[in-house]
Amino acid sequence: MKKAAVLVAGGKGTRMGGSISKQYLPIAGKPVLMHTLEVFYRVDPSIELIVVLPESDFELWEELVKNHQFTVPHHRVAGGNSRFQSVRNGLKSISFDEGLVAIHDAVRPFVKEEVVAASFEEAARSGSAIAVVALKDSIRKLTDDGKSFFQERQYFRLVQTPQTFQLAKIRKAFQVTELPQFTDDATVYEHQGWQVSLIPGNPENIKLTTPEDMVYADFLINLSKTPKI
Template sequence: MKKAAILVAGGRGTRMGGPVSKQYLPIGGKPVLMHTLEVFHEADPSMELILVLPSDDFDFWENLCRNFSFNLSHQVVAGGNSRFQSVRNGLLALSHDVDLVAIHDGVRPFVKKEVIQESFAQAQATGSGVAVVSLKDSLRMLTDDGKSFSKERQDYRLVQTPQTFQVEKIKKAFQSEEIPQFTDDATVYEYQGWQVTLISGNPENIKITTPEDLEYADYLISKRK
């Protein structure tokens, strides 16, 4: 079955606090997005790669690719006003013969290729394969009146990406009107009444959002050397 990946990096990353969006900041000597594209290519070199960026950033990204001699084949697609709209734009750009698609945060460069491969295997078998990890800390639920109650952490999972699906199903799901309850691609899929299949993610697959995340990313890169 033909595979594709949509790497979503349509935001401005204002929490990083600098003039350059987080997806373009360097770790290990090159921008975050280049690491993310490379790990998906390593998972399956025949995979179609679609990178969703703000349309205003196209020239900037092209210059980065030139400056870093980054020649990995990928298609750049304009993002929308929300993540939902950016993913939908990416889905519309897929080749007609793609059967399975992974949707991934562009600023999660440390996903293991084995997780990517397992997500595709589960999506082929069940319709979806969504990476999650267990909680390490205790969990409490807050109520409107200021009280809190302990919850069993083994009953919960932290959701990561990739979130991988059969293309026919996820395209149908994204024909829905966007609602606030759509917090990720799995909730869009689930809205159709379909059960989501979970797979084990890898804990270091962090979403780079803050300066502290960037420091940790540099540490993770250094461990590879």
């Protein structure tokens, strides 16, 4: 099956507190987005890689690609006014009609290659594959009147990306009008009445959002360079 990956990098990263969007911030001397692209390229160099960026960032991205001599082949697509619209633009730009597509947050550069590969395998089998991790902490549900109630954590999962689908089905799902309950691609898919399949993600696959996350990112990079005994 043909494969594509849509890396969504449309955010401005206001919670990071800097003048540059988080997808362009350096980790180990290289922008976050480049690290993420490299993960998918290592899984399968034939994957059609699509980066969805704000159109106003095109020039900046091209300059970064040139300065870092970045050679991983990819296509650049303009994002929309929301994540839903940006993903839809990315899906429309894929050059084939039958195959698989992984939709991934560009600021999750620490997804394991095994997770990406497993997501394609499961999506080919069942139609979808959503990376999730189990909760470690106890959780409570808050009510509107200020009360809280214990919840059994084994019945909950934290949702990550990639979220991988058979291309024809997810394209059909994104033809609907955007709704507030569309918090990720899985909820758009479920809106069609289809059940999603879950696969194990990896805990370090966090979405880089705050300055503290960048400190953790540097730690993970340095850890990966430590010789194993």
